[in-house]
Amino acid sequence: MAPRSSSPSSSNPSYASDEQESTYLTRTRILHQIRLGIAILILAVAAAVVGCEGAPLYHYNQTASFERLWLTLWPLNLDVRQTNALLACGSVIAFQALVYIIVALLPSPHPRTKPLNFLATITAGAGLVTAVVGVIFAVYLPSATYPSGFTQNETIHSWTCKWRTLEANNVTGQDGRPLHAPAGFSRDCIETRVGFVLLGLLIGIEAIMGAASAAGWFLERTVSKQRRVEQVELGKN
Template identity: 25%
Template sequence: MPFSKPEVTSDVTSFDAPPSSQHPAMRHKSGLIGSINLGLTVLALLSSMTIVGTSAETLQVYNTTRLGNGHFLSIWPNEFDIRPTVALVTCGSIILVSSILSLVAARVPAIANKTLLSTSLSLLLPSISLVAALISTSFFYGVNASSTTFSLQSWTCQWANISMDVKPHWGTLCKESKVALYLSVMMIPLQLLVLGTVVVGFLGRVKGWVVGRKVEGDRKGSPALS
C-alpha cells in the first residue's frame, strides 16, 4: 500500500500592504498635523476679520469727526499720522483673503490631492500673511517712536478716561485700536506656526510614502508559501 507524503503546512501568514503608498501610522500623523494646520488657519481668519473690523471702525470714526486744518476747535491734532491704521486695514484684509484661500486649497480635492501644488500654496499664502503682519506692526511702532507725531491709538488712548456722549468715544476707539494692533502682533508667531505645520506635514507625507513603498517592496520580494 503506497504511503502518501504528508502535506507540510506553513504557520507563516501573509499580510496585505496598505492600500496606498503611505504607511497607516504616517497617514494618521499627517492627518493630525493637517487638523492643527486647519485650526491655526481658522484662528488666523477670525483674527484678521477682527483686525479689519476694529481698525476700519476707528478709521471711519476719524474720517467723520475730523474738521480738517483751519478749525480752532478740532478734536484731532494737526500733526497726525493715520498710516498705522490704514496699514492695519490693508494688511488685515490681505491676511483675511490669504486665510480664505488657504482653507479653500486645503478642502478642494483637485488641489489637496496634488502634493506639490498644495504644499506650494500652503507655504506661499501664510508667507504673504506673515509679511503683511510684519508691515502693519512696523508702521505702528515706527510712528509710535515719534515724540511729536500722534497715531490714532496714541491720541485716543491719551483721552480714554474722558467720557463722550457723541462720537468719537475715546475709550472705545482706544480699545479697538489696541485689539487690532495686538492681534496683528499675535499674527506673526501664528503664521510661523502655520508654516511649521506645513513643513512638518510635508516631511511626514514624504516619510510615509517612503515607508509605504518599502513595505510594498518587502511584500512583493518575499517568496510565496504554499
C-alpha cells in the same frame, strides 16, 4: 511580508506596507484638520484686526471735516498711516487664510496632499511676513514728515488714548472743569490698541501654521522614504 497597496494619498503606486500607509493617512487627516482649524482662527483674528482698525478710521473720516465748523477734534500732526497699515495687513492676511480654507474644503477626486502642503507653507510664510512688517511699521512709522512747528506725529491711537487718560485721571482745564474725551475717543483708543495686539498675536499664529506646514512635509518625506525602501525590498524578491 505584508501585502502592498496603492495609497489614495499619492498618484504614484505605493510601496510602503499597509500599516505604514494607514498610519500616514491617519496622520495626514489629523494634520489637515489642525491646519484648517488654524486657518479659521487666522481668518477670525485678521477679521477682528480689520474691524478694530476700520471703525476708528471711519470715525476719523467722519469727524475730520468738523474743523470747518471750528470744532477741531484732530491735531495737525495726525498720521493715519499706522491705522491704514494695520487695516491693510489684516485684510491681506484674512484673504490669504480664506483662500487656504476654500481650497482645503473644495472636494476633489484626486489627492491634494502636496498642493495643500505647498499652499499652507506659502500662506504661513506670507502671513508671517505681512504681520511682522505691519507691526514694525506701526511702531516706527518710517519716513514720517512733520508739519511746521512739530517734532513728532500723533496717530489715531496715541491721540485718542491721550484724551482717554486725561479723562480717567480727572485732569481739569484752565477753567477748572474736568476734561472729557470727545465722543467715541475712548472706544477708538481701545479698538486701535486691540487691533495692534491682535496683529502681534497673528505673528505667533502664523508661526504655528508654519510649523504645521513643516510637519506636513516631514510626513510626506517620511512615507516617501518608506516607499522607496519597500520598493527596493520588493525588487530583491
